[in-house]
Amino acid sequence: MAKRFKSKVAGSMHRTMAGLHKIGIVDKKTMREFDLMCLTKVEALSPREIRQLRETAGVSQEIFAQHIGVSKDLVSKWERGEKKPSGPSLKLLSLVKHKGLEAIA
Numbered sequence: 001m002a003k004r005f006k007s008k009v010a011g012s013m014h015r016t017m018a019g020l021h022k023i024g025i026v027d028k029k030t031m032r033e034f035d036l037m038c039l040t041k042v043e044a045l046s047p048r049e050i051r052q053l054r055e056t057a058g059v060s061q062e063i064f065a066q067h068i069g070v071s072k073d074l075v076s077k078w079e080r081g082e083k084k085p086s087g088p089s090l091k092l093l094s095l096v097k098h099k100g101l102e103a104i105a
Contacts, residue, residue: 010038042094047081050093054079057101067104068092 005011017034020026026034045053054064054075061079062072068089077083085093095103 005038005040014038040091040095040098042091043097044090045085045093045097047079049097050075050085051079053093053096053101057096059101064101067096067101 005014014034017026017031021028021031054061057064059067061075065072065075068075069092070089074083078085092104
């Protein structure tokens with residue numbers, strides 16, 4: 001899966017830095033720090049925020065779940081606060097928050 005960046009500019013800068021790293025001008029530590037600055041940050045979301053993401057996208061829980069790669073029941077539990085998203089699901093939700101559902105469609 002390709003890396004998702006904060007913006008097109010961040011993606012271009014990252015590719016440039018990766019090239020400099022590949023030829024030895026940028027060290028591994030600097031490259032890791034640059035990665036953190038360019039990549040979309042993963043952040044915890046409240047049940048209300050998750051529901052707002054879905055409603056803003058104008059999709060049902062079932063369609064939203066298909067985009068995230070989870071079950072409709074799990075989306076429902078997130079929105080009720082019974083469970084909290086983590087790992088890849090949380091990353092995808094963060095991408096949806098920052099870039100819209102189209103970013104992962």
